[in-house]
Amino acid sequence: MTFHVAIIGGGTGGLCLAHGLREAGISVAVYERSRTRTERLQGYRVHLNPHGAAALHECLPPKLWRRFVETTSKRGGDYVFLTEQLAELMRIESELSSSPDPVNAHHGVSRITLHQVLSSGLEDVLHYDKTFCRYEQKDRVLCHFEDGTTAEADLVVGADGANSRVRKQFLPHAKRVDTGIRAIAGKFPLTDETRKLVPERLIDGPNSVFPPHGCGFFTAPHEFDGGENDGSAEVDDVLFDNTGSYVMWAYGASAKRYAAGLSEMDGAALKRAVLEQIEAWHPAFVRMVTESPEGTITLMRIMTSEQVEPWPTSSVTLLGDAIHSMTPMRGIGANTALRDAQLLCRNLVAASFGDMTVTEAVSLYENKMRDYGFEAVRTSLKAAEQFVSENRVGRTMAKGMFRFIEAVPPLKRRMFADQKD
Incomplete structure (x- = not known):
């Protein structure tokens, strides 16, 4: 036919x-x-x-x-759950969730x-x-x-x-x-100099950060061997660069947690909005946001x-x-x-x-x-x-669950055995 x-x-x-x-x-x-x-x-x-x-x-x-x-x-790396002070809650080793066969593997791609x-x-x-x-x-x-x-x-x-x-x-x-959630995302370029500004953990693999309540933070590195632009356009902004390595980060919270006028903010103002929220966190997160070019920082209204x-x-x-x-x-x-x-x-x-x-x-x-x-x-x-739950008790219980699973390796292996499917 x-x-x-x-x-x-x-x-x-x-x-x-x-x-x-x-x-x-x-x-x-x-x-x-x-x-x-x-x-x-x-x-x-x-x-x-x-x-x-x-x-x-x-x-x-x-x-x-x-x-x-x-x-x-x-760089695939282990997937790690962290506190906002960079304390490790649970680590999902890469061999538990991926496969050497690229057809059955997890991939990070620009x-x-x-x-x-x-x-x-x-x-x-x-x-x-x-x-x-x-x-x-x-x-x-x-x-x-x-x-x-x-x-x-x-x-x-x-x-x-x-x-x-x-x-x-x-x-x-x-x-x-509209879910009422707003996420602000950016790119922290990885160079010989910037790699010295943050712990290796934030470069080794993806991380989900669990602050006490009300918000969440995610990071994921993307390492290039070299790569190339297809040559059909000259793009200088880091947001559109696909030749340099970087760590992508995203901060998410309910819209009511941000200052008024969020949707009108430019990259510089969005950066300040995130820094206000994470000023008491581990300095590595503050440095990552601070050193991200303003042109890479964008606001996302989370819809479903x-x-x-x-x-x-x-x-x-x-x-x-x-x-x-x-x-x-x-x-x-x-x-x-x-x-x-x-x-x-x-x-x-x-x-x-x-x-x-x-x-x-x-x-x-x-x-x-x-x-x-x-x-x-x-x-x-x-x-x-x-990710943005305001439930303090629930967030505390989730952290306890992560620690328990981390302490019982056979349980963790069973839980993530299906991730390769």
Whole structure:
């Protein structure tokens, strides 16, 4: 069976799907609203778990899979839970949660570099400066773009992110809500000089910091062997640099903990807002925030999707944040989008061989995606609420639990045995 797929949005999930379909010989086109491949790149680290890695391995051509592996962070490190005074609560050794096989491993990767890898090889099907307006469903689906052009497809996949225009037309009742949490994130560049300013623990691997109550802090290093910009743009700001090593950090708390006017603050003011909150913490955290360039510091309003009841399958579907946008507190949003791409690709390949119709392929995808996608939304929201919990007793009990698990190695091994799956 021959059919054509139009993907609206050139993000992680949409590009992964495009590669998988193209490798299978299925006609596909991607429409991205950015004018160039570097226009809206985000310069922070993203964590890919074995689900995300397996999806990339399955969908990418071998050459790009190898390039992905080569550009991941060269320092994995143990995952450690710390107090705000840098006391260690629990350590998850890297061998407990990862695998030497890159397909089944956890990876840290620059969002910029990942986007460059995923954009490669799609030059003939990836169309930039195409802002989607609306679609019409007739015998085929007709997509309209702001520049006055149109495109026809047998299936349209909305992969256009949390503010998806495809979703707004397709499922107008599907909503995202504000959790009331605000996170401020930045990048601490790693150079010969700055490495001397913080303890090795903050460079060795990711850390979740548990202050007494009301807020949380996360750090994760990204070590480059060298790396390269793709050369399509000259970008000087550290936020968009994907050639230098750094530690990504994020402070999160309820909006009411910050001073008024947070949403209007620039990088310098956001830095001061975090420093006011952590002034009594270990000096290493203060130095990390202080020495982070103001241009790398950004504010994030933490949103989450609401559960959507099953909808009738049609020639339009959704993928990734366009349907199950979640908080970043568990680091599973990109992985869930990649899982979507892998599943939908498999089903559409089966349809191309005549094993099922395209409608059946999409229906099977949507039924399964709704289950694991919204489960990810719920667990991510729970993690966000715990991250900023005002419950002093609960925070104290959590620290005690971490210490207990750390003191019983067999228990810790059993608890994290499934992290490699």
